[in-house]
Amino acid sequence: MHDKFAYFFKSFSHNSRNRILRLLAENHEMTVDxxxxxxxxxPSTVSRHLNTLKxxxxxxxxxxxxxxxxxxxxxxxxxxxxxxxxxxxxxDPKDNKL
Numbered sequence: 478m479h480d481k482f483a484y485f486f487k488s489f490s491h492n493s494r495n496r497i498l499r500l501l502a503e504n505h506e507m508t509v510d511x512x513x514x515x516x517x518x519x520p521s522t523v524s525r526h527l528n529t530l531k532x533x534x535x536x537x538x539x540x541x542x543x544x545x546x547x548x549x550x551x552x553x554x555x556x557x558x559x560x561x562x563x564x565x566x567x568x569d570p571k572d573n574k575l
Contacts, residue, residue, distance in 0.1 A: 481557075482557075485534075493516065494526045497512055501536065501548055502549060506546045506547065535553065536549060536550055
């Protein structure tokens with residue numbers, strides 16, 4: 478359980494990833510190239526950060542060949558924060574009072 482939280486919150490620990498999250502929140506869905514242009518960084522760097530976020534379920538991807546579109550996975554983000562709050566207050570994670 479603790480490792481899950483560590484990896485989830487570590488995915489927010491880089492400024493570029495936080496910028497990506499903010500851009501996705503503002504634009505709902507973007508490609509790697511769009512994100513790279515907005516952030517003025519190499520698309521391969523954007524892809525690396527998106528992979529970190531995707532591994533933790535923070536972002537989701539859909540393919541519309543040839544482009545890959547990324548968006549926030551709000552359900553996973555909210556569920557993980559709720560579960561973490563329950564962990565802090567020693568509540569049973571299966572009890573959905575939050």
